[in-house]
Amino acid sequence: MQDPGRRWAKLLALLSALLLVAAACGGSDEDVADDTDATVAAEQEKDEESFDEKAEAQQEGEDEATAQQKELVASDDPVRGGHVVISGPSDIGSLDPIGSSSFNTQYRIAHVYQRLFGFETGPDIGYTQVVLKPELATEWEISEDNLTYTFKLREGVKWHDVEPVNGRDFNSGDVKATFEAILSEGHQSNLLERVESIDTPDDLTVVLNLSAPFAPLLNNMASHFMWILPVEAFEEGYDRAATVIGTGPFILTEREVDVATKYEANPNYWDVGFDGDPLPYIDSFEQVVINDTQQVIAAFQAGEIHVMTNGIPVELLEQLKEDFPEAFYGEWIDAGMGQIGVNMDREPFNDIKVRQAISLAIDREGMGKAIRGGGTIPTNVAPALSDFALPEAERNDLLQYDPEAAIALLAEAGFPDGLEASLIATDRYGALYTAQTEWVVEDLKAVGINVELELLDYATYFGSRWPDVEYDLQFGPQTPFLEADEWLRGQMGTGAGRNWYNISDPELDALLTEQLGIVDADARAEKIQEIQRYALENVMNPIPIWTYPTRWAYSPDFANFFRHASYGFNGLESTWLEPTS
Amino acid sequence: MTAVQEPTEIEPDKEPLTITMEDIEQTVWARFVTSFRHFVKSQPLGVISGAVILLLLVAAILAPLLATQDPSEIGRTSQLDSPSFSHFFGTDELGRDIYSRVLYGSQISLIVATSTVVVSTILGTALGAVSGYFEGKVDMVLQRLVDAVMSIPVLILALFIVALLGSSVTNVVIALAVIYTPRFSRIARGEMLRVKNADYVTAAEALGSKPWLVIRRHGIPNIVAPIIILASLTFGQAIVAEAALSFLGVGAPITEPSWGQMLSRGREYTRVAWWVVVFPGVALSLGVLAFNLLGDALRDHLDPKLVR
Numbered sequence A: 001m002q003d004p005g006r007r008w009a010k011l012l013a014l015l016s017a018l019l020l021v022a023a024a025c026g027g028s029d030e031d032v033a034d035d036t037d038a039t040v041a042a043e044q045e046k047d048e049e050s051f052d053e054k055a056e057a058q059q060e061g062e063d064e065a066t067a068q069q070k071e072l073v074a075s076d077d078p079v080r081g082g083h084v085v086i087s088g089p090s091d092i093g094s095l096d097p098i099g100s101s102s103f104n105t106q107y108r109i110a111h112v113y114q115r116l117f118g119f120e121t122g123p124d125i126g127y128t129q130v131v132l133k134p135e136l137a138t139e140w141e142i143s144e145d146n147l148t149y150t151f152k153l154r155e156g157v158k159w160h161d162v163e164p165v166n167g168r169d170f171n172s173g174d175v176k177a178t179f180e181a182i183l184s185e186g187h188q189s190n191l192l193e194r195v196e197s198i199d200t201p202d203d204l205t206v207v208l209n210l211s212a213p214f215a216p217l218l219n220n221m222a223s224h225f226m227w228i229l230p231v232e233a234f235e236e237g238y239d240r241a242a243t244v245i246g247t248g249p250f251i252l253t254e255r256e257v258d259v260a261t262k263y264e265a266n267p268n269y270w271d272v273g274f275d276g277d278p279l280p281y282i283d284s285f286e287q288v289v290i291n292d293t294q295q296v297i298a299a300f301q302a303g304e305i306h307v308m309t310n311g312i313p314v315e316l317l318e319q320l321k322e323d324f325p326e327a328f329y330g331e332w333i334d335a336g337m338g339q340i341g342v343n344m345d346r347e348p349f350n351d352i353k354v355r356q357a358i359s360l361a362i363d364r365e366g367m368g369k370a371i372r373g374g375g376t377i378p379t380n381v382a383p384a385l386s387d388f389a390l391p392e393a394e395r396n397d398l399l400q401y402d403p404e405a406a407i408a409l410l411a412e413a414g415f416p417d418g419l420e421a422s423l424i425a426t427d428r429y430g431a432l433y434t435a436q437t438e439w440v441v442e443d444l445k446a447v448g449i450n451v452e453l454e455l456l457d458y459a460t461y462f463g464s465r466w467p468d469v470e471y472d473l474q475f476g477p478q479t480p481f482l483e484a485d486e487w488l489r490g491q492m493g494t495g496a497g498r499n500w501y502n503i504s505d506p507e508l509d510a511l512l513t514e515q516l517g518i519v520d521a522d523a524r525a526e527k528i529q530e531i532q533r534y535a536l537e538n539v540m541n542p543i544p545i546w547t548y549p550t551r552w553a554y555s556p557d558f559a560n561f562f563r564h565a566s567y568g569f570n571g572l573e574s575t576w577l578e579p580t581s
Numbered sequence B: 001m002t003a004v005q006e007p008t009e010i011e012p013d014k015e016p017l018t019i020t021m022e023d024i025e026q027t028v029w030a031r032f033v034t035s036f037r038h039f040v041k042s043q044p045l046g047v048i049s050g051a052v053i054l055l056l057l058v059a060a061i062l063a064p065l066l067a068t069q070d071p072s073e074i075g076r077t078s079q080l081d082s083p084s085f086s087h088f089f090g091t092d093e094l095g096r097d098i099y100s101r102v103l104y105g106s107q108i109s110l111i112v113a114t115s116t117v118v119v120s121t122i123l124g125t126a127l128g129a130v131s132g133y134f135e136g137k138v139d140m141v142l143q144r145l146v147d148a149v150m151s152i153p154v155l156i157l158a159l160f161i162v163a164l165l166g167s168s169v170t171n172v173v174i175a176l177a178v179i180y181t182p183r184f185s186r187i188a189r190g191e192m193l194r195v196k197n198a199d200y201v202t203a204a205e206a207l208g209s210k211p212w213l214v215i216r217r218h219g220i221p222n223i224v225a226p227i228i229i230l231a232s233l234t235f236g237q238a239i240v241a242e243a244a245l246s247f248l249g250v251g252a253p254i255t256e257p258s259w260g261q262m263l264s265r266g267r268e269y270t271r272v273a274w275w276v277v278v279f280p281g282v283a284l285s286l287g288v289l290a291f292n293l294l295g296d297a298l299r300d301h302l303d304p305k306l307v308r
Helices: A004-026 A029-048 A051-072 A103-109 A172-185 A217-221 A293-301 A314-323 A352-361 A364-372 A392-398 A403-412 A431-446 A458-465 A484-492 A506-516 A521-538 B021-042 B044-061 B098-134 B136-150 B154-165 B169-195 B199-206 B211-222 B224-247 B259-269 B275-302
Strands: A083-088 A117-119 A132-134 A137-142 A148-153 A195-202 A205-210 A250-256 A260-265 A284-289 A328-333 A337-342 A419-426 A449-456 A473-478 A543-546 A549-554
Touching: A083 A293, A103 A250, A132 A137, A132 A217, A137 A217, A148 A172, A148 A217, A172 A195, A172 A205, A250 A284, A293 A314, A293 B259, A314 A328, A314 A549, A314 B259, A337 A352, A337 A431, A352 A403, A352 A431, A352 A449, A352 A543, A364 A431, A364 A543, A419 A431, A419 A458, A431 A449, A431 A473, A431 A543, A449 A458, A484 A506, A484 A521, A506 A521, B021 B044, B021 B275, B044 B098, B044 B275, B098 B136, B098 B169, B098 B211, B098 B224, B098 B259, B098 B275, B136 B169, B154 B169, B154 B224, B169 B211, B169 B224, B199 B211, B211 B224, B224 B259, B224 B275, B259 B275
Parallel strands: A083 A284, A419 A449, A419 A473
Antiparallel strands: A117 A132, A137 A148, A148 A205, A195 A205, A250 A260, A260 A284, A328 A549, A337 A473, A337 A543
């Protein structure tokens, strides 16, 4: 016999479960009516807002963000000490700047290594604005024929006091060794293209001899892929993926992949702060990996995180702003973009019609509004590089959403009943990117491209499948390159370092080479726009999808930080923590 | 002299007693009906649970008819809408109809649970019966294997297997079958050890029946009751395990509307849209609760000696 108490307990459990359902279904009639009305009204409002207005609003948002950042300078009186915690959604194994182009690698080494030039940041400098800031170089000189670049290096810079470099002086040999390694084995070798030889007439002078004029070279020196390593990194062959020895403001002290990377202030850093003492102001910082939205929001609200770089859904961000109004919330039009990569070596994706159909199938604006709460349609150069990007109206015109036309094009290509494809992506870019991926998959299905989604771990996705071009279709964000040449030639030039699509178009190659030699800025910008038009019409790969607003949040005590699109927390050495009341 | 009583002749109008297969079937059916009636009378909770399971089954089978829209159809302007007449359970972050997704989610849950239970019941019972009947070295080897598998925590082993094979519904079933088979084998073995000394088994062996026949005809039919109970309980556990794997992102692919995945993705939005997690959560809880209660009821019913 069953104990009657036990039976009652079971009955009660079942009843409460049923009650829960009933409550959920029926209890909210009134709320439903109200919410629906509200939603309809909101939708109408959304629909009425034209795309241009939206872009304008974003521009305003960007200005607002800059204004907000100004508020971050609580005083000109820096406070020394303290530990800063920065959160992000993912990590990567390798910290080798020659071997890995991942943003995760660059963000983790950006404060340890330095470049010849960095980017200025400040209250009056825009998120993607390129103002070169001398780092390891102090002066440069370009010969009249544009074939010789001479860099004077900074005096008195010392490497971190870590084996086997042991704090020796930085010199021109380090620059030469790094550049030679980049030229021979670096993923970023295109940034130094046309550099024929490197001379080091003395310890503090480096001369680059070019085979032909190379317009982007100076900007390339500030690229977040151009970190200078000590000569020992190549000669003595220590493991660059694990050991990071630089000249930067922070020394890497501890690292556990996928958990945290910790840094301490470099006591011998060459730059000084407002107070005349060496930077950085803070004692230490760490980058922690939190891939759970609720967790990261809770940690930020609890004051455990100073900079939250995780992309969180707009709805949750709005809620967070209400719950934690003291914090700073910045929004910028991202310098990168989401793209669909197409493997040109596989049929039928080598057919331009199929690629055009894919482009026409994607409801970019719908996706951007729904998932990102804004953004803009990009072409092959990020819209944030306003000198080179095509005007917005033209971009919208070139990349329309027209599923009917997509179906017709597929039929013309010989696929009236649609086709099968697999698409690789990773969920390590966060929940929003995963949602965008699902959106892309559904849009493709709607025109008959039956996509099987392969959601890979980041290392497989970025470490092999994408770079090795082992896929039909690929979807994900591209690096926010700050030089148009990287966007175009880097990705689309035959055999280029980031041409992970097997693109080979001789006519395009000729155009790409041509722009390299155009030293006049306006003429080059015009050529770059022409290349984008040509690429969309004749190559349509990688297919630009969406540039979204990027949002970071800062804790109320985090002061004097001005975000820049270049990878890393540019200017972190000049930030400080205001005492909390 | 007493008259020798003549042996009584069999009356010509009386046929000898013969039992046909039909009679047996009738008896079995009659026994089943009686047993079922008794179950209905004595186990009201079991009946309610059975009804809930039936409802789930109907929902799963008729999902294409009952759903108001394609479960993966994106709502271009209806993200996170609250429940309404057009979306009974509201919509998720991509504007997909949660009601339709919960319906289709029941398909995944039930397919995984059913396949897992069928595979592990058949495999586990066969292994356990063989192990228990033969004993000796066979038993030794099989049971150590069972020990090994059972010593690893369920979810960790499942994660390991799915990570190894890749995430898909089929691989989840394989992983769960590997995990649950030993439990069936353990029970079947124990029961077989009990049954193999029964008179009818000895009789069958004495008549020269081959071991396989003895196991099949006399062994398994007599150890089936505890296995049915375990199967019913395993159903619930398999549903939870599938949901857990999907929640962790290694279960059903993200394009499939599985309950666990809906909970995992929806969790992010709980603060602004409760319906995104409540409905799949309730469906999951109801399903698991129903299977567990049915299992309990079956145990009480099939094992009258059990007094607790």
